[in-house]
Amino acid sequence: MTQMRRRFAAFTAALVMSVGSGAVASPAFADPRETEKSPTAQGYGGAVSTVDPEASAAALRVLREGGNAADAAVAAAATLGVTEPYSAGIGGGGYFLFYDADTGEIGTIDGRETAPAAMPHDAFIDPGTGEPYRFTPELVTSGVSVGVPGTPATWERALDRWGTLGLGEALKPAIKVANRGFVVDETFRQQTLDNEHRFEAFTSTSDLFLPDGDAPAVGSVFKNHDLAKTYRLLAKHGTEAFYEGPLAEEIADTVQDPPKTKDTTLPVPVGFMTAEDLADYRALDQEPAHAEYRGFDVYGMAPSSSGGTTVGETLNILDTFNLTEMAVPGALHHYLEASALAFADRGKYVGDPAFVDVPTGALTDPLFGKERACQIDPEQAAGKPVDPGDVSEYDGVCPATAAAPAEEKDTENISTTNLTVADQWGNVVEYTLTIEQTGGSGIVVPDRGFLLNNELTDFSTVYDLEDPNRIEPEKRPRSSMSPTIILEDGEPFLALGSPGGSTIITTVVQTILNRVDLEMTTPEAIAAPRASQRNTASVTAEPEFIDAYGSQLEEYGHKLTPAGDAFTSAAEIGAATAIEFMSDGSMVAAAEPARRGGGSALVLEPSR
């Protein structure tokens, strides 16, 4: 915000009248809330990209006041918990990547939700019928799918490890936004409407998100005083106040006995979480997954997310082809085939490494990628699903050895949010966080202002001993979140990530391909239409992608189906953010120009 706007803001703040949580009409004159946004910004001294102008402004303010990238990332994430409450918040989990400019090292935090200790293998079987619960409506709107949240622990750990601020300071901007409210945009209203039936099922949720029985109007101001109070509690006492004591008890009670409205017809299976599960939660420090692509070092999340291994394997396969020499449809054909192969291996091998032996080394080994590349016919798409490779036996020489196929059903939803921050010292954060599907479980913890996740739907629904992603007590369900930082000669080149369930992986790969092989700028690489091949009979694609490449790709034998699902009205894939580090020392922050209503990219000093 400019000095001028800031002063004007202070003046008008006093004139904005509203009481309580929920939405009220906004005044017709300028107010202090951040609504202006631009998807691209280039400059110096620090940069941020998120899906939301309030969150980006919060991060920028922290950077301006001398905070570093970790501080600013937590401030932005906490603000997203206010303004993007259906995608992320303290009721969920995520993965945090940090490039430390001092050491040149990348560290990661696995803040994934965990299954409760008492969760049985057959938790997703309806005791009434002996049959698996339907995914919708039973599983998605339930206590049984709520995992122990990891986001508060992630923030605290990130600040302890890399930050300069305490949690209290980092939460301040978000507390302010929660109290003074933010301006409701089309995306927020639409997401509320998409969830209306689920939100109506709970007294706590309808009170907060359906004030007066309706989704907040576009242009109204939405406040969340309950969340501000919860954040203040964490600010004062640390995350102990979340994982132990009254709030932990309330979360467990809410999961075990969701606050259903009297007349809801939704079944809402109850969950198993106890206060002890919350007390036992730990965010985990982890080594990153690593792959090399065209001479760049690509770092991502190791399992429990499948992001780093699957992005890495796809890139290892693609690294064996010269995509730049190909016409664009040819390069895209290779991209689609490579990701199908990597998804076959993801399904067969990846789960929580604390419970299953994940061959992370093999999956990200260039030799394995080389051997998997043997499967790609440059002229013809393979029939899907393709078989996984054999990680116990590979030498990079064709023909490749196949392993027995795995049963796979993709039930990940399309939600989540992602942010990228860099500071004046050269530290970089890439952070993806989620409550699983848009609106999570649909259950707000009464009087606490936040939704609980339904992340445990990322476990396979049916228990199978061969399946690395089968339900186990205390296990983390397999994720697709793929925060990625790419170094060139040890220095940051590009940091990027996206929401989108399992399409996260393909969005990250396609954006890298666009930037590195198809020589787009980073903003162009993000804006370009997307397609996602996750080892299924048909490729999910945005309508603009089908218009541009559909007929040429059909000649290779690809079948393309428009994106979109039962939960959302938008036919789009992902909502990426990125920062590219230019050779002149400037940073290009890039967000979506259109998807999810467009994001907000900011830099500290537009010029020097």
Ligand code: GLU
């Ligand atoms: N649950 C998904 C995952 O962990 C994220 C949800 C989404 O991006 O929509 O990969």
